[in-house]
Amino acid sequence: MSALLAKTLKSSTLKRALIFIAVFGAIVVVLFSFVHGSTVSYVRSRTDEMIMSEVVILKGAYARGGRDALIGVIAKRIDDEHFNDSVYLLADASFSPIAGNLATWPSGLRERNGLGDFSSEDQTRDAVNRRPMRASVDTLEDGTRLLVGKDIETLDQFVFSIRLALGLSISLLFVIAGAVSISVARRTVGRIESINAASRAIMQTGLDRRIPLRGTHDEWDELAGNLNSMLSRIEALMGEVKQFSDNVAHDLRTPLARMRGRLEKAWYDRQLDDKTVISDTIADLDDVLVMFSSLLRISQIEAHDQTAAFRAIDLGEIVREVVELFDAAAEENGVSLDANGDCGVMINGDRDLLFDALSNLVDNSIKHGRKGGRVSLAVTANDGGATVCVSDDGPGIPVEERQHVFKRFYRLEQSRATSGYGLGLSLVAAVARLHGATIEMLDKCPGLEFRLCFPKVVLSETRDTAE
C-alpha cells in the first residue's frame, strides 16, 4: 500500500492536479483579498458618513440656538438608546468637558480637527472596558470643541468575521482539492498499476493470462479489454508460428534425410561412379529451395503493400492464358479444361500474382479433381467488381477441413500422396487478400468451386504494359 502511495505521489496525474490547484488557489486568494478590502473600506466609509451627518445635525443645533441648544441635543442623544453606540463630548479650549458622555478628551485627538481613531475607557461600568472608537473633532465659533464618535468594535468584529470566513473557505478549498486530486491520482495509479502488474506477470509466465476486468464498463475496462484481445491475437499468432515452424522442420527433414542417406551411401560405396546420386540430390535440394521461395513469396505478399504496382488488367485475359497454359497438363490427366464468361473484365491488380494464384487453383483442381473429369473457369463482371470461379467435379474438401486449407503446409489426408508442400492455397489466400478479394468454397455435388470475388474498384489510369 505504501508503494502505491509512493507511486501516487510521483504520478503525473497528481503533479498536474497540484499545478492546477496552485493556479486556481492563487486566483481565489486574489479575488478574496479584493472582496475583503472593498467590504472593509465600504463599511468604514458608511461609519464616517454616519458620524459626519451627526456632526451636521449638532452643528445645526449650535447655529440655531447656540451652546445651550447644542448641550440639549447632546443630552437628548445620550438618553436615546438608539444612539448608545455613539459618544459626544463638548469641551472648552483647554479640553475640560462641558457636556457629553466621555469623561475626558482623548489625548490622541487634541492636535487637530477632523476624523481620527481612539480607544475609550468605558467608565460607566465597573470594569474598565476599552473600546475602539472613531470620532470627528470640530472647533466651534466660540472656541469650544465638539467631538462626535462611534463605537467601531462591531465594525472590527465584522471585518474579523469576513477574514475568518474567507480564510476558512480558502483553506477548505485547498484541503478538499488536495484530497480529491490525491484520491483521483491514486485511483488512476491503482488501475494502471493493476494493468502493469498483469503485464509483468504475462511477460514472466506466459501469454495465457489476462488482465482482470472490473465490470464497470468504463475507459479502464475498455483499455483492459483491448489489451486482452491483443494478447489473444498474439497468442493465436504464436500458436500459428509454432505450428508453422513444426511443419517447416518436418517438411525439411524428409528431403534432407533422403539426401543425407544418399550421400552417405555414395561415400561408403567406393565403386560408385553413377551420377544419379548427385543429380537426385540436386533435384531434392531444388525441391527444398522451391519450397523456400514459395514461403518467402507468400510472406512478402503478406508483409509488403504491393498495391502501388497495381495496374488495370483484364481478368478474362488472364483466365484464358491460364487455361491455355494448363491445357497440356489437363490433357495429360485426361481432364477437360474450359474457360467461359465475360471478356474485358477489368480490375486493378498485379498480373504476375493473379496468374500464379489462378495457376495454383487450376493446378489443384486438375490434380485433386476426378480423373477424366472436368475443370471449368468462369469470369463474370458484377457491380464494378468481378468474380472468378474455378470448379471441378472431384471429391471436394470436407466442410470441417475448409477453414484449414489456406494455412501454410496444410494438406488433406487424401492428398498426402501427391507432390507439393501445401503452400499453393496459402499463396492464393495471400494474393486474394492483397487484392481485397474474398474466397469462398462452394459444394458443387459432386466437386468443389473456389470463388474469388474482387471488390468494386476505381481503375488505374495506366494500362498494364508489356515490358
Place this chain on the structure above:
Amino acid sequence: MTGGRRRILVIEDDRETADHLVDALTRSGYQVDFAADGNDGLRGASSLEYAVIVVDRMLPGIDGLTIIRKLRENNIMTPALIVSALGEVDDRVRGLRAGGDDYLVKPFAFAELLARVEALARRSDTVAKDTVLRVGDLELDLVARTARRSGREIELLPREFQVLEYLVRNQGQVVPRAMLLQHVWDLHFDPTTNIIDVYLGRVRRKVDGQQAYPLIHTVRGVGYCVRAAR
C-alpha cells in the same frame, strides 16, 4: 555466337562463390575479372569495357544497386546481372529499376547463371533479322508462323510456336524456365507449379515425336535447350 573471348566482371564478396563463378565462367570461354568489394567493382566497371557485369546485391563498400545506378549515370550501359540472396518479387523490381538488366536469386544452378549471362552478352550483338530459323531438320518460318520438321508441318498453337521460337533463337544455350515464362508469357516470377514442364512436354511430343533424334533437351533443375544431334 561470339567471335573471340569476351570480358566479364564479377563483383562478389563471398570468396567461395566468387571462385566458383570465375572458374565456371572461364571454362565457358569468358575472360573474367574479379572485384571483391563495391568500390573496386565500380572502378573496374568504369575503366574497362565489359560484355556483362555480374554483381552481388549486398557488398562491402557500395552495394550492387548503387554501382549499377552510378554506372548508368555515367552513361555506361554494360548489361548487368544482379545476384542476390534477398527474396524475389519486390527486390527484383527494385533491381531492374536501378538499371540492372536481369536478376538471379541465390542459390542458383550455374547453368541458369550462364544462360542469363549469355542472353545479356548477346543483347549487345546485332539481332539478325532472319525470317527463317533452322536447327537440325527443324525449320521455323517466322512470317507464316509455321514449323516444319523433315519437311512435314507440325501443328502448333500460337503460344507453342512462340516457345519453340525462343528456344530455337537460343539454340545451343540453356534456357531457364523463368526466362521462358518471362519472354513468352511476360510473367515475372518463378512458377510454384511444374506447369512449364508439362507445357514443354506437349511441345516436345509435337516436335520430337516419331523423329530420328530429339531436338528439345531437358536440363534438370534449370530448363531447356534446343540442340541438333551431334
